[in-house]
Amino acid sequence: MIEPVISKISPGIQHYAWGGTKFIPDWLGIENKADKPYAEAWYGDHPLAPAQLEDNQHTHLDQWIASNPVAILGAESVDVYGPRMPFLLKILDVRNMLSLQLHPSKNGAIKGFALENEMHIPLLSPNRNYKDSNHKPELLFALSDFWMLQGFATMEVIKTRFEALLPQFEWSSNYSWRTLMARIWALDSELYLGYLDTITHQIQSQNCGDKDDIYHWIEKALQSYPYASGSPDRGVLVMMLMHVQYLKPGQVGYQAPGVLHAYLEGQNIELMANSDNVLRGGLTPKHIDPAELMLHLDTTSPGQCLLSPIYLMDDELAFSPPVHDFLLKYYPLKHGSTKTIQSNTVSVMLVQKGKLVYNGAVLSDGESLIIPAFSILNIECISTHAAFFWATGSL
Numbered sequence: 001m002i003e004p005v006i007s008k009i010s011p012g013i014q015h016y017a018w019g020g021t022k023f024i025p026d027w028l029g030i031e032n033k034a035d036k037p038y039a040e041a042w043y044g045d046h047p048l049a050p051a052q053l054e055d056n057q058h059t060h061l062d063q064w065i066a067s068n069p070v071a072i073l074g075a076e077s078v079d080v081y082g083p084r085m086p087f088l089l090k091i092l093d094v095r096n097m098l099s100l101q102l103h104p105s106k107n108g109a110i111k112g113f114a115l116e117n118e119m120h121i122p123l124l125s126p127n128r129n130y131k132d133s134n135h136k137p138e139l140l141f142a143l144s145d146f147w148m149l150q151g152f153a154t155m156e157v158i159k160t161r162f163e164a165l166l167p168q169f170e171w172s173s174n175y176s177w178r179t180l181m182a183r184i185w186a187l188d189s190e191l192y193l194g195y196l197d198t199i200t201h202q203i204q205s206q207n208c209g210d211k212d213d214i215y216h217w218i219e220k221a222l223q224s225y226p227y228a229s230g231s232p233d234r235g236v237l238v239m240m241l242m243h244v245q246y247l248k249p250g251q252v253g254y255q256a257p258g259v260l261h262a263y264l265e266g267q268n269i270e271l272m273a274n275s276d277n278v279l280r281g282g283l284t285p286k287h288i289d290p291a292e293l294m295l296h297l298d299t300t301s302p303g304q305c306l307l308s309p310i311y312l313m314d315d316e317l318a319f320s321p322p323v324h325d326f327l328l329k330y331y332p333l334k335h336g337s338t339k340t341i342q343s344n345t346v347s348v349m350l351v352q353k354g355k356l357v358y359n360g361a362v363l364s365d366g367e368s369l370i371i372p373a374f375s376i377l378n379i380e381c382i383s384t385h386a387a388f389f390w391a392t393g394s395l
């Protein structure tokens with residue numbers, strides 16, 4: 001058994017095709033000679049891409065935790081979340097836009113998971129919506145200029161877009177977000193392909209240079225996704241309903257259950273509950289289940305949500321979403337300043353810039369630690385400036 005002590009870790013890497021080739025290798029201080037996409041770096045125990053202890057065996061975090069869950073996670077966390085980390089922390093580098101998606105609520109996930117089990121849909125089947133019985137709220141901290149689709153635009157804005165891109169679409173003053181979404185899914189494929197032709201033609205007369213504007217992203221989606229065959233992906237039409245959310249570096253967004261969203265471009269730190277439950281709404285070759293999506297889609301509010309920092313001190317900012325699974329803190333430190341950190345469950349620390357000393361050892365930008373429950377972390381900033389993220393479960 002490997003001791004449950006504070007240890008340096010290296011992340012599990014996901015080389016999805018939509019990822020950039022530079023940001024994550026630069027963050028980690030590694031070369032990317034093959035120019036492979038580094039889409040996501042995972043700092044957690046997820047078995048698909050577990051982080052590794054920087055010991056001689058490169059022990060995977062899931063194996064390390066399984067060897068001693070109570071000592072590493074804390075007894076209360078094991079009671080509430082089981083013998084795994086309650087959260088997953090990632091760095092994302094989005095070069096090409098991701099799929100439109102939403103995540104179910106906790107109750108929705110419990111029901112959906114049980115139902116698909118009863119229907120004997122294999123867990124690894126591509127037609128499966130629910131991989132587990134957990135919700136997947138997400139928080140993102142922008143590391144660069146960042147654009148995403150998050151929730152709905154106003155009906156007035158949506159109407160203007162339809163008039164500009166799809167003049168033959170009969171507009172009704174009775175339309176709502178829900179009825180429009182339902183109409184998009186009910187459209188005959190032939191008719192929809194005709195609509196795509198019109199949109200492809202009409203988009204040329206729009207100014208597509210402004211990333212705060214949906215036209216920029218629709219033009220990009222039309223180039224990225226050839227929709228010609230089979231049951232065509234409805235993502236482009238769904239995009240016409242959505243709000244473009246810009247975040248400047250340091251701003252934090254939050255996706256509540258049922259809020260439709262898609263990451264468009266930029267880099268962020270993402271913190272989420274430990275779940276793989278995604279219901280997709282377009283811009284993807286993966287499984288889409290419109291009925292299940294509509295069941296979980298929240299159309300009671302626009303859905304945009306930016307979280308303001310809570311300043312616990314000048315150099316200690318907390319971002320606390322309205323869920324218990326996790327909490328993110330950001331520490332921008334000056335030379336000589338010190339911090340003492342402790343949590344009643346496991347936590348992860350990522351150094352964004354500068355040099356720190358922790359419990360007598362040096363930690364530089366790009367390095368990261370796993371910290372078992374109740375371990376005390378004493379930090380001192382030894383460069384002019386330094387900054388680090390700290391993520392933990394919230395019990």
Ligand SMILES: [Zn+2]
Nearest residue numbers: 101138255261
């Ligand atoms: Zn998501």
